Amino acid sequence: MTRHARCIALALLALPGLAAAMEALDDQALGEISGAGVGFFLDNFYYDQGSASAQVSGIKDSQGNALTIDFERAYIKGEGSQRGALDSEAQLGTPLHPFTLKVVSGAAAPTLPSGTQALQLKTPTWSDPLNDTHQYGLWSYYQGCLYGESGCTAPAQAQTAIDSELGGLEASRDTILARYQSVGFLTLKSGIDQDMQLVNQRRAQVATETSDVQGAYGTMETRYAAAPAWDGFYRKPAFGEKYGCGSLCLTSAARAYNSSVNSYQTQLDELAAAQKALGEAWSVERHGYSLNQRATDFDEFSALCGAPTAESPTCVVGRIQKTKDNRTSVVLVATTLQNGGTRFKGLDIGVEATFSLPSTAYSMDGNGTIIKGATTTRSDFFSINLEGFTLNGAYLNLWGDSTGLQGEASLQMYADKLIIGGCRVCTDANRAVAKNLYFDINLGQASLQPLNLSVLAGGELRLSLPSVTWDNHQAFYQQVPKSNISIGNLNLGGVDLGSQVVRGMRVDYLDLRTVNLPR
């Protein structure tokens, strides 16, 4: 310590009030302090690229030609900006619902292996039905149209839609229940199991015959290749047809070929007979219904209500129950909207870009040969606009262990509208417009399938998800979260394609790495 510093330290010590206020924390007090983090939110926010020019380059196509993307316009503004034309201000989070960046473990990140702590970035999270993306996204899918637009002011429209879907599912269930009421579902199952034994035997027979046909075809091919161009007066026939001399041909090669064609025909006949027998096995009737019908009904019932465990089964799991659960959320959102509830406003985000890429003209000459022409640079315009975008309840957990940097992410994105265009001057009638867009994307699960990011020795980036193994497959399929995408309505070039949904996607294995082009 320099004398100067020592003097100041002494002077500070002499301040009696300060020294008294400092207290040592005991172990218990320290134990109560958890890894507090940082909360943040933004208000009155907008960003506009303005007059700046921005360009992404260095991307190459597979031939090593450079591709550039020029951003002509980019903005992030509050909802209602009319695609960036107005400087509407955005509110991202509030003091009690901020973005957070902190170290978590235990209940805040339940999937983490015990003893592990992760750095977590989490977007504002609400539990009320309108701002909880999961519930609102579900409602918006059934609603189909964009709430608030003309012709879309009744929030109960979603309720009608899910009721109709549920009604359809219940009608299918009731038909099957009525069909086998007197039989009982366990009896139905044992009947199917017994009849399936014959099906399985005959399936094996079909497999054997298929293999025989392939063998005979191979023999026929070999012998055809060895067969002479002429056998006496008889010219070599087309493949699969016989020399006219039958079994009296002069050369042994021609006779052998003819006999292989006969064998092939015999095998084909046997295969046809086996397939017919298999078809008959599927048609075996019990309780007045064919095996095919019974098996289909049983599978459908299992999907709707879960696998039956009694002669008169209950319907407490399966798709009907799931739809009922969803209906609860849909009704809750609809009721809240009817009572005048509003959502926090989202963001309007947009990018307009020009892609410049090399383009080669090909033409065909008089002989039908394709000729490579001159390579020129082509410019393609591309625009993407999001209206009313929210990212509520999304998180990213990052931690490190002996295998490297690990992570798990859950993206909960909702947007009122997504507009993708390929034309600079046109209206939405010439663009792809998706309304009520909900992305529930889950990548990685901390214990069973952590997302791994690493850089290889050569400087290549690698992103991987380990595959499911035999040891963990049960837990894997129960616990690794699935991803869902739903669109209330997709409109392409002015044509409504209706609602689109992808449910239950899960990545079993992923290994993504960059490569330096050209290789």
Next chain:
Amino acid sequence: MRSKYLGLALLFTVGSALAELRPLAEDELQEISGQAGLSISASLNFAANPAQTRCPGGCGMRVAIQPANSAGFIVLDNIQGTFSFEGLSFDIVTIDSGYDGDGAAFNASAMRLGLTDASFSNARFTLAGSNSAASGGAGFQQTDLLTYRVNGDVRMNGNLYLFAAP
């Protein structure tokens, strides 16, 4: 030994200063919110180093991050150009109202960063993966992913509030 005399002088003045400086009680401290903040204007220039011939005209700044147990590095390479802004404000405020009732319930201080328009002059960076933190040298390997360039004025508005999250 000027510092020694300065220190001694401080020691002597403390006694009289204490008479004027009264320690504030905890409840009094809580009532004080940030009065005036800082306003920052800056122009940051990242110049290329012509000695590094790997990049045309010399390479700019390089930031390398090595993910845990990785052999290689993620790099932001060749960071060049000028980034400037005027009037970025910085202060501490008490949030006790607004935000649909969230403000009153929050009733605490937060650090406020007032965003402002910014200007870029030939700013650029390259995102890449590399086998080495330092640039160049024998056996140096790098896979460039993309290069981003920006030039001109961007418009930005808003307040970023930062606080300790429970």
